[in-house]
Amino acid sequence: MTFWVFAATSAILPVYAMVMEWVVGTRLSERHHSKHDTYVISSALTGAITLAMMFMGVLGLVLSWLCRVGVFKASALTMEGFFFSFVLVMFVMWATLRRYRVATYDDHLEVTPFLGAKRSIRYDEIEQLKWSSSVIPPSRRCIVVIAGGEAKAILVGTFDLDQILLQINRNDVLDNA
Numbered sequence: 001m002t003f004w005v006f007a008a009t010s011a012i013l014p015v016y017a018m019v020m021e022w023v024v025g026t027r028l029s030e031r032h033h034s035k036h037d038t039y040v041i042s043s044a045l046t047g048a049i050t051l052a053m054m055f056m057g058v059l060g061l062v063l064s065w066l067c068r069v070g071v072f073k074a075s076a077l078t079m080e081g082f083f084f085s086f087v088l089v090m091f092v093m094w095a096t097l098r099r100y101r102v103a104t105y106d107d108h109l110e111v112t113p114f115l116g117a118k119r120s121i122r123y124d125e126i127e128q129l130k131w132s133s134s135v136i137p138p139s140r141r142c143i144v145v146i147a148g149g150e151a152k153a154i155l156v157g158t159f160d161l162d163q164i165l166l167q168i169n170r171n172d173v174l175d176n177a
Contacts, residue, residue, distance in 0.1 A: 003064070003077045006084040010060050013091045014053040020098075021050050037167065039102045039159040046098055053090045056083055102155060104167040111145075111153035121145055121152050123168050130175045 021043070060083020067076035101112040108122045128146040132154070143155040143165075155164055165174065 003080055006077070006080040007061055007064065010057040010080065010084045010087045013087050014050065014057040017050040017053055017091060017094050021047055036103050036105045037163070039104075039164065041097045041100055041156075041158060045158075046094055049090055049094045049097070053087050053094065056090070057087050059083065060087070100156070102153075102159060102164065104164055109145075109153075109164075109168065111155070113153065119153050121147050123170055126168070126170050126173055128173050128175060129165070129168070129170065 060080055063072070064076045064080040064083070066072050067074050067079050072079075096114040099112060100114050101110075103110045107124075108120055110118060110120045112118045125147045126145060127149070128144075130144045130146060132142050132144050133140065140157065141161075142157045143161060144151050145153040145155065155161060165171075
């Protein structure tokens with residue numbers, strides 16, 4: 001029973017992600033509208049994650065089937081469990097990256113973080129814009145937005161941070177580190 005749950009999930013999650021990538025279409029990482037600019041994670045990155053999920057899901061199903069028919073002596077459940085774990089982790093990563101979004105308006109910015117509720121931050125309430133190291137390649141830096149004495153948002157370096165900083169226009173609070 002567990003094997004079939006792993007196998008079905010390893011097939012369904014990548015197909016769902018592929019359909020979502022196709023239905024939503026090509027996402028521009030930066031869109032300029034008349035009243036705001038929107039920044040999202042590049043569709044090239046989310047598409048690559050989806051392809052990796054699809055490849056590993058199919059590979060896991062094939063290798064598990066070969067274990068079940070006796071070609072390999074490994075346990076089919078162990079084999080499918082490994083590939084299921086990979087697909088599940090990649091799916092969570094894909095879903096969180098697709099969720100992240102920054103929108104800059106005339107007087108505030110809205111950040112939809114990887115996890116948690118959307119945050120709206122007025123530019124005049126920002127106390128500090130602090131440079132920090134990034135964990136998402138290829139960028140090396142990100143910006144932590146501090147307002148009300150706490151870190152309200154993180155602007156990842158994969159975005160055009162210069163353009164976002166120009167829109168915020170608060171060089172008086174920008175950390176020069």
